[in-house]
Amino acid sequence: EDQVTQSPEALRLQEGESSSLNCSYTVSGLRGLFWYRQDPGKGPEFLFTLYSAGEEKEKERLKATLTKKESFLHITAPKPEDSATYLCAVRGGNTPLVFGKGTRLSVIA
């Protein structure tokens, strides 16, 4: 059974304080690892897809990396507008997308 574990559950950062969010996964035949951002009262917003170990993708202050067992979402010099819940999900074989519980990020000015 595909599983996704995200840590920490919540993270509080000062503006400009860089950090990383972790997503550990077990999946049979990875067909993609996805990062989404979810603001309160909104649906998940797509950020990145990673397909194979060693792959990296960047968007503004966010950088996602992938190994065979985990993915990291690095946040460089975060701003208050980066505050949100970040969801990680995996798709394997013919299985649907399986999500973790998310990391709630708060960036304080």
Added chain:
Amino acid sequence: EAGVAQSPRYKIIEKRQSVAFWCNPISGHATLYWYQQILGQGPKLLIQFQNNGVVDDSQLPKDRFSAERLKGVDSTLKIQPAKLEDSAVYLCASTHFSGGSGNTIYFGEGSWLTVV
């Protein structure tokens, strides 16, 4: 490009009542999903459609939940009778097709259900 549209955004009902949610996916997207997201949890798949056929409904509580996508475009998710534990956000999502590796799934804003 218009996103995934859902309605209503918010609904409060009493337990044992019924409720229906509507979804219009992104134009041209053959695959449509309904997810349930309980507060503090990640979304959990309820049902997946490919055009108007059901691909996966293994996690749909069929004694009370039903969904249809009659013309392969819009979809409706119904709950009857509702229980307190059905309080959640119901997210509709779509993608071009599910067969390819890693096709991006786009989500709507969600329909928030409170059962009292």
